[in-house]
Amino acid sequence: MVQFSDIQEAAGRIADKVHRTPVLTCATIDAMAGARLYFKCENLQKVGAFKMRGATNAVFSLPDNEAAKGVATHSSGNHAQALALAARLRGVPAYVVMPSSAPAVKRSAVADYGAEIITCEPNLAARESTLAEVVNRTGAVFVHPYDNDNIIAGQGTAALELLTDHPGLDVVMAPVGGGGLLAGTALATRALAPAADIIAAEPQGADDAHRSLAAGHIIPCEAPKTVADGLLTSLGVRNFPIIQEHVREIWLADDPAIVAAMRLVWERMKIIIEPSSAVCLAAVLARPERVSGQRIGMILSGGNVDLERLPW
Amino acid sequence: MVQFSDIQEAAGRIADKVHRTPVLTCATIDAMAGARLYFKCENLQKVGAFKMRGATNAVFSLPDNEAAKGVATHSSGNHAQALALAARLRGVPAYVVMPSSAPAVKRSAVADYGAEIITCEPNLAARESTLAEVVNRTGAVFVHPYDNDNIIAGQGTAALELLTDHPGLDVVMAPVGGGGLLAGTALATRALAPAADIIAAEPQGADDAHRSLAAGHIIPCEAPKTVADGLLTSLGVRNFPIIQEHVREIWLADDPAIVAAMRLVWERMKIIIEPSSAVCLAAVLARPERVSGQRIGMILSGGNVDLERLPW
Numbered sequence: 001m002v003q004f005s006d007i008q009e010a011a012g013r014i015a016d017k018v019h020r021t022p023v024l025t026c027a028t029i030d031a032m033a034g035a036r037l038y039f040k041c042e043n044l045q046k047v048g049a050f051k052m053r054g055a056t057n058a059v060f061s062l063p064d065n066e067a068a069k070g071v072a073t074h075s076s077g078n079h080a081q082a083l084a085l086a087a088r089l090r091g092v093p094a095y096v097v098m099p100s101s102a103p104a105v106k107r108s109a110v111a112d113y114g115a116e117i118i119t120c121e122p123n124l125a126a127r128e129s130t131l132a133e134v135v136n137r138t139g140a141v142f143v144h145p146y147d148n149d150n151i152i153a154g155q156g157t158a159a160l161e162l163l164t165d166h167p168g169l170d171v172v173m174a175p176v177g178g179g180g181l182l183a184g185t186a187l188a189t190r191a192l193a194p195a196a197d198i199i200a201a202e203p204q205g206a207d208d209a210h211r212s213l214a215a216g217h218i219i220p221c222e223a224p225k226t227v228a229d230g231l232l233t234s235l236g237v238r239n240f241p242i243i244q245e246h247v248r249e250i251w252l253a254d255d256p257a258i259v260a261a262m263r264l265v266w267e268r269m270k271i272i273i274e275p276s277s278a279v280c281l282a283a284v285l286a287r288p289e290r291v292s293g294q295r296i297g298m299i300l301s302g303g304n305v306d307l308e309r310l311p312w
Numbered sequence: 313m314v315q316f317s318d319i320q321e322a323a324g325r326i327a328d329k330v331h332r333t334p335v336l337t338c339a340t341i342d343a344m345a346g347a348r349l350y351f352k353c354e355n356l357q358k359v360g361a362f363k364m365r366g367a368t369n370a371v372f373s374l375p376d377n378e379a380a381k382g383v384a385t386h387s388s389g390n391h392a393q394a395l396a397l398a399a400r401l402r403g404v405p406a407y408v409v410m411p412s413s414a415p416a417v418k419r420s421a422v423a424d425y426g427a428e429i430i431t432c433e434p435n436l437a438a439r440e441s442t443l444a445e446v447v448n449r450t451g452a453v454f455v456h457p458y459d460n461d462n463i464i465a466g467q468g469t470a471a472l473e474l475l476t477d478h479p480g481l482d483v484v485m486a487p488v489g490g491g492g493l494l495a496g497t498a499l500a501t502r503a504l505a506p507a508a509d510i511i512a513a514e515p516q517g518a519d520d521a522h523r524s525l526a527a528g529h530i531i532p533c534e535a536p537k538t539v540a541d542g543l544l545t546s547l548g549v550r551n552f553p554i555i556q557e558h559v560r561e562i563w564l565a566d567d568p569a570i571v572a573a574m575r576l577v578w579e580r581m582k583i584i585i586e587p588s589s590a591v592c593l594a595a596v597l598a599r600p601e602r603v604s605g606q607r608i609g610m611i612l613s614g615g616n617v618d619l620e621r622l623p624w
Contacts, residue, residue, distance in 0.1 A: 019336075019337075022334035022336075024331075024334075024356060025331075027358070043582045044336060044581070044582055044583070046339070048582050263619070266584060266619060267619065269356070270355045270356055270360050270583060270584040270585075270615030270616075271356070271582060271583050271584065272578060272582040272583065272584060273582075303582030304582075307575070307578060307579065307622075307624075310619075312619075
C-alpha cells in the first residue's frame with residue numbers, strides 16, 4: 001500500500017515538471033458557506049488537471065530501460081493527456097487506446113502532446129484487448145488512470161502542497177471518481193494534519209463510492225448520470241482500502257447544485273473549473289450546519305470544459 | 313509626481329486587504345509566442361480587477377477625519393466596485409455616481425458592496441455636476457479612477473509583486489486606458505528592473521494613448537470602438553508625464569486578435585479574463601520578431617465579464 005513517504009518522494013520527483021498551483025480564497029463564497037475555504041487550484045495545473053501529477057510521477061519512476069519502451073493507457077480524458085505530456089517530457093513514447101466514439105477534440109488534445117492514438121471499438125472488451133495488444137507489441141508499461149501506486153502517490157502531492165501552505169485546516173476535501181486523487185489526498189492529510197477530517201464529495205448520479213463505503217466493499221458504478229463527467233468511474237482496488245481507512249464521510253451533491261457551484265466559482269473567483277471540480281463546493285454549500293466556522297481545504301480537480309457547451 | 317517609495321508604502325498599506333495574486337505561466341502559449349511569459353493575475357484580485365489595489369490605497373491613505381465622511385467617484389466599472397469594497401473594509405461610506413444607462417448588473421455589483429448609488433443623466437456634464445453635488449452635500453473625498461497619485465501608487469503594487477517574484481524580466485507590459493495601471497507599473501519597473509523595457513498595449517479602436525505619445529500631448533479618446541471596454545478612457549494629466557518618461561512603446565492590437573488571445577487564455581490557462589486583459593498578449597503574439605527569446609511579464613488586469621455575452 002502507498003505510504004506518505006511515497007508522496008514525499010513523488011513531490012521531489014515532479015517538482016520541476018508540474019506547476020506548484022496556487023491556493024485561492026474568496027471572501028464572498030466564504031460568507032455564503034459560513035466557513036473559510038482554501039481552494040487548491042489543480043485546474044491551473046498542466047493539462048488543466050491534477051492528473052498531471054500522477055502521470056508525471058509514474059513516468060519518471062520508471063527505470064531507463066523500461067521507460068525507453070514507453071507507456072500506455074486507455075482513457076479518453078485528462079489522464080490520457082497527462083500521460084502523453086509526461087512521456088514527452090521524458091522523451092519516451094506514449095500509446096493511448098481510445099474508443100472510436102471519443103470526441104475529436106479529445107483525440108486531438110492527446111495527439112497534440114505527441115501520443116500515438118490506437119482506436120478501438122467503443123466497448124470494454126475491445127478496449128482491454130486493444131491495450132493488451134499494444135503492450136505486447138511495444139513493451140510499453142501500462143499506467144492505469146487511478147488503480148496504480150505511483151498514480152496515487154503523485155495525486156497526493158496536491159494535498160501535500162495545500163497543507164504545507166495552510167497547515168491548520170480542519171477539513172480536507174476531494175472529489176471521488178476512481179479514487180486516485182482521494183486516496184492520495186487522504187494519505188497526505190492523515191500524515192500532515194492528523195486531526196483534520198478527510199471528506200469526499202461525489203455526484204448523486206454516480207454515488208458508487210458512497211454506497212461502497214457503506215457496504216464495506218466496492219460496488220461498481222453502473223449507468224451513472226451526472227454533469228460531472230470526470231467522476232463516472234468505479235473505485236480501484238488499491239484505492240478503496242485507503243479510502244475506507246481514512247475518509248470519514250462522502251457527501252453527495254445533485255447536478256443543479258454542482259452546476260450552480262461551478263458557475264459561482266467562474267463568476268466570483270474568475271477561474272475555469274469543470275463540473276467535477278465543483279462537487280466539493282456544492283456539497284459544502286448544502287451543509288451549512290456541518291461546516292460552520294471550519295477551515296476547509298478543497299481540491300479543484302480540473303478545468304477542462306468545452307467553452308461551446310457550458311452547462312448553464 | 314508619484315515616486316517608487318509611494319508604491320512601496322502602498323504595498324505595506326494594502327498587504328492584508330488585497331490578494332497577493334499568483335503569477336502563472338503556460339508552456340503552450342510560450343511556444344506560440346517564442347518567448348517566456350509571466351502573467352500577473354489581477355483578474356484573481358478582489359472585485360476581479362487591479363482596481364482594488366489603488367482604491368484600497370486611496371481609502372486607507374485618508375486621515376480618520378476625512379475618511380469618516382466617505383469617498384465618492386463616478387464610474388460604472390471596476391473602480392466603483394473597488395472603491396465600494398475598500399470603503400466597506402474601512403467602515404466608511406462610499407458614494408458612486410452612475411448614469412441611468414448603466415447596466416443593472418453593474419449597479420447591483422456596486423450596491424452589493426454597500427455603496428450608495430446616485431443616478432444621473434447619461435452625459436458628462438450631468439456626471440460632473442452630480443458628483444460635485446454629492447461631494448458638497450456629504451463632504452466625501454473624490455477618488456478619481458486613475459488621475460490620482462494614491463491610485464497610481466496602489467496600481468503599481470502589482471508590478472512590484474511581479475518583479476519581486478520574477479526579478480529578471482526583460483520586458484514588463486500593461487494595458488493602457490486612463491493610465492493608472494500603466495503609470496504605476498512603469499514606476500515600479502523602472503525602480504526594480506532598471507534595464508527592463510516598459511511596453512504598453514492598447515486596442516486599435518481606442519488608440520489615443522498611442523497617438524498621445526507620438527504627439528507629445530494628451531489626445532482625448534473620441535468615439536472609441538473596441539471589445540476591450542475597460543480601455544475606453546483618455547489619459548489622465550498625472551499619468552501622461554510618467555508614461556512619457558518611462559514607456560518605450562505602445563503596441564496596438566485589433567479586436568479579432570484581442571478576442572483570440574482572450575479565448576486562448578481561457579482555454580489553455582483556465583482563468584477568466586476580460587477583453588482588456590488580453591490586449592498585451594494579443595500584441596505579443598502579433599510581434600514574434602520583437603519578443604523572441606524574451607522574458608516578458610504582463611499584467612492581466614481583470615476578469616469581469618458577462619458569462620451570458622461572451623465575445624466568441
